[in-house]
Amino acid sequence: MxxxxxxxxxxxxxxxxxxxxxxxxxxxxxxxxxxxxxxxxxxxxxxxxxxxxxxxxxxxxxxxxxxxxxxxxxxxxxxxxxxxxxxxxxxxxxxxETPDWVGDWLARRRAPSTKAAAPAAPKDLHAARSIDPEPVEDAKADAKREAAAVKRAGDTERAILDALGALEGWVGDQLRLGLGGFVDEVTTRCRRIGARLVDGKAAALAGHIDELPARLLALPPGDQVRGATVELARLVLLARACRATPNDPELRRAVATAENRETLLADPSAPRVSGVWEVLAERVHTRRDGLVSQTTWLLNLGGSPRFAMLLDFFPASVGRRGSVFTPGEQFPAELVFYPARSPLRALLLRREAALIDGPPLDWPAIDGPLAAALTDPLLAEPWATERPVLLPPGRVGFDRAGAAWWRQRDGDLCLPLAGDADGLIAGTDLTGAAALWSGSRIDLLATRTPWGRVDHG
Structure with a gap:
């Protein structure tokens, strides 16, 4: 339940x-x-x-x-x-098996309140339930509830589709008015369409747009118009994909809401993966809607590289919540992934004690060319803002303007870094790196050097 x-x-x-x-x-x-x-x-x-x-x-x-x-x-x-x-x-x-103290409590709270002496509460839970009268089935009431549920689902579906239509119209307006003006007024304009999406039951998409100004303004000024073009294009791609296939669970998750735990566990198409995982990083972010998102990135250390994203939300009003993960720790666990074209978000089903014997396990080898690892996930899910990627050995350096870049050791590929590259990471030989790739920049999660691991939380 x-x-x-x-x-x-x-x-x-x-x-x-x-x-x-x-x-x-x-x-x-x-x-x-x-x-x-x-x-x-x-x-x-x-x-x-x-x-x-x-x-x-x-x-x-x-x-x-x-x-x-x-x-x-x-x-x-x-x-x-x-x-x-x-x-x-x-x-x-x-x-x-239900403990006796739970069965005793259940029997007491369900005992019939009559003047006659009630029978002694049995300690067995099944016996305790037997004192409850059998529920009387009401076919008409069940039919009404089912009809009401169908009506609510239909109303929600229409509201979401209408909201997506409004979003496409809003994107067209921003293009006609000019992207320079959009960048200057991005917070106000995004807030308006975000409110419209909330009214249209597209809460997840509204949250994504609420965070759009922060992503855009974090770019260098010269890249903000290009970044606005990419952000608006992603919104249109997501809206049109969802309107074409409104029952697609992955698209529904990106627009409205994710399945609850019970629904996911009951889904036979949800992949389950057991293995040894390493905690790459944990990111905690306070959103504009008053929620705090806590994202934990994991890497499977067996076979081909496979990432997992554990996503949790809680109200900012309760204060900072402690984490059950430590960056760099490795532990055996079983995860269940939300069905998707490239499954990434997951739930932790079973976790064993962290590995303590022997040296840490190595990261898996990279399959295929790096260019494919960068482009294929975004082609499969073009509305995604970022995807995790495992990078081969390389080095971080700086251009003449002082901007930080990652450069592949055996190759000519160079990728710009999001944010600054301070401390030991600058100029150091990196034997491997895990990062988030947005299509234009990488955000380092963790790197490995000849003398050990470096966290980038």
């Missing part, structure tokens, strides 16, 4: 409770985490100030919850944190 962070926020009695819960959303604070066979119940034990951990449990069907802590707030910070862990899939909730 799926819940999201908004549902957890709605349960909090006040902002301090939510902030306190954020401090407990760390895997190291929890033990004995589990889930019932039907996915309705979750539980765990949270370390507190006493010798014994607090026992926390919740029913996802109605978000009822219970904790053994003495807090007078309901729900307490421990219950909020447990629901948060599940909503954001921060730790896996393996299916397990």
């Amino acid at each position: 799926a819940i999201d962070l908004k549902a957890v926020e709605g349960l909090a009695t006040d902002q301090p409770s939510l902030k306190a819960a954020a401090g407990l959303v760390k895997p190291g604070k929890w033990s004995g985490v589990g889930m019932s066979d039907d996915g309705a119940l979750i539980w765990g034990e949270c370390a507190g100030s006493g010798a014994n951990p607090y026992r926390v449990m919740a029913d996802l069907r109605d978000l009822g919850n219970k904790c053994t802590c003495p807090s007078r707030k309901f729900p307490c910070k421990h219950s909020l944190a447990l629901l948060w862990l599940h909503a954001e899939a921060i730790v896996p909730f393996p299916t397990a």
Whole structure:
């Protein structure tokens, strides 16, 4: 059963409770985490100030919850944190036999409230459920709900298509008015169309446009008009592709919203990859819509190069959240990827302890020419703002204007760097590099040198 962070926020009695819960959303604070066979119940034990951990449990069907802590707030910070862990899939909730203390709580909260003495609450969960009357099926009510769901889906589909049509018209207006003026007023103009997309249920695309001014203004002044041309072209390509195939899950994800965890796990076309992964980098960015995006880039160390992007969002109001990853660590894990032309975004299903024996594993060898690695992903997904790429040995240097470039050691390929190249990276022989390629610049995530790894967070 799926819940999201908004549902957890709605349960909090006040902002301090939510902030306190954020401090407990760390895997190291929890033990004995589990889930019932039907996915309705979750539980765990949270370390507190006493010798014994607090026992926390919740029913996802109605978000009822219970904790053994003495807090007078309901729900307490421990219950909020447990629901948060599940909503954001921060730790896996393996299916397990329901503990007696969870079954006792469920029996008590569902016992019939009559004047006659109620039977003793059985400790077995299945016995506890047997005291509930069998639900009476209402065929008419089910039909009404199904019809309402179909109507909502149709209304959403029409709203998205109308919003995409408005976006194409807006892009045409920017071209007619001139890209020089667009660059000068990019924040105001993007805010207007972003609001229109939000009204049209195209929330993901609206978030992308909200970040467009920052991407554009980060370019050197001489490149901003060219950058505006590329950004607007990507928007048109995405809008037309989505209008042509509105049910394509990858396009839907880029425009509206991504599938929830349960939907993804139930999708037989979702690739699952097990292997040893290295944490390349973690990027945390506060967005204009009040959310914080936390992006973790992983590299599979077995076989051909394969990247994975773990993407998480949480409200900026809860403050900075700790990470469960350390750049450079290597660990065995199983990931499930969202279906796509070139699968990249993934969820972490199972993670084992980090590797501690022996030297770190090497990065995989690069397959094929570098030019193909740079162009093929963007040709397959031309609306993408950036794609990860593994670079061969090279060196970072500077041109006469002081701009930083990466140059291939065995070849003539040179790529401009986004941002500055400070410290040891300048002029150093690089045995390998992982970077994000936007089609015009590379943003280094991590590099390897003869004396070790260098992070570029």
